[in-house]
Amino acid sequence: MRRLLIAIPYLWLLALFLVPFLIVLKISLSDVVLAIPPYAPTLDLSEGWAGIKAFFAALDFENYWFLTSDDLYWKAYLSSLQIALISTAITLLVGYPIAYGMARAPQEWQATLLLLVILPFWTSFLIRVYSWMGILSTEGILNQVLLFIGIIDEPLTLLNTNTAVYIGIVYTYLPFMILPIYAALEKMDDSLLEAAEDLGCSRIGAFWLVTVPLSRSGIVAGCFLVFIPAIGEFVIPSLLGGSRTLMIGKVLWEEFFNNRDWPVASAVAIILLLILIIPIILFQRNQQKQREVEG
Amino acid sequence: MAQPMAQTVFAPWDDPDETPLIRFENVTKRFGDFTAIDDLSLDIYAREFFALLGPSGCGKTTMMRMLAGFETPTSGTIRLAGQDIAPVPPNKRAVNMMFQSYALFPHLSVWDNIAFGLRREGMDKDALNDRVEEMLRLTRLGKFAKRKPHQISGGQRQRVALARSLAKAPKLLLLDEPLGALDAKLREDTQFELMDIQEKTGTTFVIVTHDQEEAMTVASRVAVMDEGRLVQVATPDRIYETPETVYVADFIGDVNIIEGTAAPDGDQTHVIWAEGHDPIIGSTDRAFERGQQVFYAIRPEKVAISANRPEDAVNAVKGKILDIAYLGNLSTYHVELPTGHIIKAQTANTRRIARRAYTWEDEVWLSWTGTAGILLES
Numbered sequence: 091m092r093r094l095l096i097a098i099p100y101l102w103l104l105a106l107f108l109v110p111f112l113i114v115l116k117i118s119l120s121d122v123v124l125a126i127p128p129y130a131p132t133l134d135l136s137e138g139w140a141g142i143k144a145f146f147a148a149l150d151f152e153n154y155w156f157l158t159s160d161d162l163y164w165k166a167y168l169s170s171l172q173i174a175l176i177s178t179a180i181t182l183l184v185g186y187p188i189a190y191g192m193a194r195a196p197q198e199w200q201a202t203l204l205l206l207v208i209l210p211f212w213t214s215f216l217i218r219v220y221s222w223m224g225i226l227s228t229e230g231i232l233n234q235v236l237l238f239i240g241i242i243d244e245p246l247t248l249l250n251t252n253t254a255v256y257i258g259i260v261y262t263y264l265p266f267m268i269l270p271i272y273a274a275l276e277k278m279d280d281s282l283l284e285a286a287e288d289l290g291c292s293r294i295g296a297f298w299l300v301t302v303p304l305s306r307s308g309i310v311a312g313c314f315l316v317f318i319p320a321i322g323e324f325v326i327p328s329l330l331g332g333s334r335t336l337m338i339g340k341v342l343w344e345e346f347f348n349n350r351d352w353p354v355a356s357a358v359a360i361i362l363l364l365i366l367i368i369p370i371i372l373f374q375r376n377q378q379k380q381r382e383v384e385g
Numbered sequence: 386m387a388q389p390m391a392q393t394v395f396a397p398w399d400d401p402d403e404t405p406l407i408r409f410e411n412v413t414k415r416f417g418d419f420t421a422i423d424d425l426s427l428d429i430y431a432r433e434f435f436a437l438l439g440p441s442g443c444g445k446t447t448m449m450r451m452l453a454g455f456e457t458p459t460s461g462t463i464r465l466a467g468q469d470i471a472p473v474p475p476n477k478r479a480v481n482m483m484f485q486s487y488a489l490f491p492h493l494s495v496w497d498n499i500a501f502g503l504r505r506e507g508m509d510k511d512a513l514n515d516r517v518e519e520m521l522r523l524t525r526l527g528k529f530a531k532r533k534p535h536q537i538s539g540g541q542r543q544r545v546a547l548a549r550s551l552a553k554a555p556k557l558l559l560l561d562e563p564l565g566a567l568d569a570k571l572r573e574d575t576q577f578e579l580m581d582i583q584e585k586t587g588t589t590f591v592i593v594t595h596d597q598e599e600a601m602t603v604a605s606r607v608a609v610m611d612e613g614r615l616v617q618v619a620t621p622d623r624i625y626e627t628p629e630t631v632y633v634a635d636f637i638g639d640v641n642i643i644e645g646t647a648a649p650d651g652d653q654t655h656v657i658w659a660e661g662h663d664p665i666i667g668s669t670d671r672a673f674e675r676g677q678q679v680f681y682a683i684r685p686e687k688v689a690i691s692a693n694r695p696e697d698a699v700n701a702v703k704g705k706i707l708d709i710a711y712l713g714n715l716s717t718y719h720v721e722l723p724t725g726h727i728i729k730a731q732t733a734n735t736r737r738i739a740r741r742a743y744t745w746e747d748e749v750w751l752s753w754t755g756t757a758g759i760l761l762e763s
């Protein structure tokens with residue numbers, strides 16, 4: 091009985107992660123064909139042992155070679171990494187003060203503030219990204235307001251640029267940054283800041299020497315929670331980005347649906363996964379260490 | 386020529402030429418319309434081990450926080466070495482505080498916690514190392530220097546907090562209920578350790594406590610507080626022997642209080658306390674008017690218990706033993722008088738318990754001398 095209980099999460103992982111991963115891996119080693127499904131070989135067990143042998147013999151790394159032959163792919167990976175890194179940094183800069191303000195707000199306000207942070211999740215992600223199109227377009231609300239106030243004379247071109255992509259990513263993932271940092275700051279004992287001041291720190295010094303280190307695990311968790319999904323982001327660059335916005339999520343989409351090249355698309359996905367494994371492991375380490383300190 | 390050297394008693398508060406290190410001048414602190422500290426004046430002298438004693442919520446922490454700089458008085462001034470400290474921020478005061486919750490930095494090792502204040506001073510590396518090592522030796526924490534606060538015991542954490550607040554050699558060290566979290570045995574050891582450290586470093590200590598025994602043990606002087614006011618400031622023995630009010634007498638140790646009216650008689654004052662009983666005879670420096678309300682306070686250990694009325698007793702009453710509290714070294718007898726008063730008498734247990742002379746329901750005599758108790762107005 092006990093074994094069964096322990097086994098449940100592993101079965102879950104097996105069904106939801108390992109099996110799909112193996113399927114995608116297999117497709118990435120196949121060849122593209124005009125058929126349904128659009129790849130070959132497919133496993134035919136009716137032929138017995140010989141069939142299995144033939145199946146494995148037909149698999150190769152051709153698609154991965156193809157990825158290295160066209161510089162579109164590695165540029166897309168690099169550009170995704172860059173966009174994800176920069177947006178993570180901006181999200182941190184925007185999110186930290188918000189989380190800090192929330193943690194320092196009067197106790198009776200905190201539940202409401204927390205609710206406000208997660209409120210955007212109550213509407214569809216797509217609708218929110220679409221409304222950003224309405225805000226950022228040349229005739230959009232933002233340009234109208236800025237023109238009206240007189241800060242600018244000509245409308246800014248924001249939509250379909252990388253700037254719009256950054257705005258979209260920061261907006262979308264901000265709650266994932268705020269929540270873990272808030273959780274870390276909220277636990278912090280105020281008397282630590284007083285102790286720091288008592289020992290000769292200025293207010294600002296106490297912030298850097300006490301508050302920031304004590305919220306480190308929240309910062310790290312928030313950064314990974316933004317960085318990891320931002321690398322593979324597809325909707326935001328396709329809707330807000332321009333033709334020159336290169337992100338691997340978009341490339342993946344085009345391979346699947348425009349080119350119907352499932353094997354290459356799968357290879358792209360596998361490489362993306364390999365790139366993400368490193369930050370995911372680091373994230374896990376961070377969470378583990380935090381639990382040890384608190385436990 | 387071998388004359389014994391005159392033992393100089395440490396009592397700067399009795400010396401009119403001595404200037405106090407800390408001076409509270411009519412300090413009032415309000416939170417909204419709640420008065421936490423009420424027009425309080427107090428002098429604390431250098432090298433004192435000064436205890437603030439009072440029930441929870443009487444304003445002890447508020448006093449400390451004003452000294453450390455985390456609260457400013459609503460009115461009045463606080464002087465440290467003659468200077469008004471109101472405009473000095475906490476990080477610029479030669480005052481360090483050991484927090485009630487210890488407030489150790491969880492992300493720093495014991496060593497780095499102790500070094501924290503020294504680093505802010507920009508002390509050079511060798512001097513800093515020496516100072517931290519000295520603090521570790523003083524508080525016997527050498528073995529734990531590399532550990533994080535969550536890896537040591539409560540008593541060790543308390544010593545780290547002490548070492549950290551002592552490291553900068555402050556003029557004044559504030560200790561807010563420093564031993565609250567310790568069990569009785571460790572508490573006692575630590576009290577002696579604190580006194581030892583205070584003596585070695587010559588720092589002025591102000592300690593907050595709600596434990597009267599602790600205050601009596603460690604302090605050179607004790608201030609008893611009630612609702613933001615000082616009720617009495619005196620040495621522990623004077624607080625114990627000559628409390629000025631019933632509140633102080635009751636707060637410090639065990640006491641019997643008998644209410645009555647005064648009847649001065651020469652250099653003695655009689656307390657008429659019950660119809661048909663001899664008045665209690667007491668002596669006092671204070672002048673009481675005839676018929677004035679008085680409270681006669683007497684400590685249980687000054688009340689003798691006997692089977693018969695002692696021949697020469699100045700004060701003696703008869704009663705019945707209601708209860709016996711056995712405290713190991715002492716026994717406290719609760720004796721009910723015919724008037725309904727319950728008087729506690731304490732005796733040392735020099736004999737084995739089985740051979741105790743009195744038991745429940747026994748009729749006994751309680752007696753005490755004319756100078757054993759004191760007369761209080763309120």
Ligand SMILES: Nc1ncnc2c1ncn2[C@@H]1O[C@H](COP(=O)(O)OP(=O)(O)O)[C@@H](O)[C@H]1O
Nearest residue numbers: 416419421439440441442443444445446447448
């Ligand atoms: N920041 C504050 N705001 C409002 N009331 C306070 C504040 N700090 C202390 N008090 C009140 O002042 C009184 C004295 O508090 P405190 O000095 O902490 O007492 P003690 O340390 O003697 O237990 C308490 O009634 C407390 O509620």
Ligand SMILES: [Mg+2]
Nearest residue numbers: 445446485561
């Ligand atoms: Mg307190």
